Amino acid sequence: MKTAIILLLALKAYAEPPPRTLNSLCSYLDDGKETLSSLGNTKNCFARYLPELESEGATWSQGYSACQKSTITEGQSLLTDATGAQEEIRDAAMGISSFIDQCLALTESLDFFNCFAKMAKLQLANVYSISFNATEQAIILNKKLSRIELEHYRCTNQTEQKYVKGTDAIFGSLDQCLQQNDTH
Numbered sequence: 001m002k003t004a005i006i007l008l009l010a011l012k013a014y015a016e017p018p019p020r021t022l023n024s025l026c027s028y029l030d031d032g033k034e035t036l037s038s039l040g041n042t043k044n045c046f047a048r049y050l051p052e053l054e055s056e057g058a059t060w061s062q063g064y065s066a067c068q069k070s071t072i073t074e075g076q077s078l079l080t081d082a083t084g085a086q087e088e089i090r091d092a093a094m095g096i097s098s099f100i101d102q103c104l105a106l107t108e109s110l111d112f113f114n115c116f117a118k119m120a121k122l123q124l125a126n127v128y129s130i131s132f133n134a135t136e137q138a139i140i141l142n143k144k145l146s147r148i149e150l151e152h153y154r155c156t157n158q159t160e161q162k163y164v165k166g167t168d169a170i171f172g173s174l175d176q177c178l179q180q181n182d183t184h
């Protein structure tokens, strides 16, 4: 039992262990396979396979970071790509805004009314162009974001699967090691 406690403490000390390691180990120890006579050999088995588990954990952590990094990079490049369209829309909107400002600056009533009277005719095309392009850009951006999200999911899922497979194999070997010790 002492061995088990030491091992658990050692596992807990790892940087960011995926929760599975501890759970698997706990359920393994809960099986009560440990007997007093095999305690020394048990220790050897754990000493051999714990570093491998640790290494799997580190690989998982690196893989997960790589997924995060690539998602952030892709997101940034996507936003950079959108900047051009955003500038065009901003310029068009500023044009409408300055047209309105110029009308508002008129103090003569007749000039004022005439200025706003021309607004629809002169600016309607710009308003529609802004609306149309903005809608299109939002759809494109949403599609790209969904693709990045899916890619992120695939990346982390793959990392998770590798970790599960890797730890399963190690726990299998550990189990075998402990069973061999039992028969000695």
Ligand SMILES: *[C@@H]1O[C@H](CO)[C@@H](O)[C@H](O)[C@H]1NC(C)=O
Pocket (backbone or CB within 6 Å): 085, 088, 089, 092, 126, 129, 130, 133
């Ligand atoms: C809308 O998109 C078209 C085609 O890309 C472009 O020529 C036009 O300048 C854009 N207008 C605005 C207001 O963004």
Ligand SMILES: *[C@@H]1O[C@H](CO)[C@@H](O)[C@H](O)[C@H]1NC(C)=O
Pocket (backbone or CB within 6 Å): 154, 157, 158, 161
């Ligand atoms: C995650 O990976 C596993 C194994 O590669 C696969 O069976 C599963 O379908 C994947 N999940 C999704 C939603 O892609």
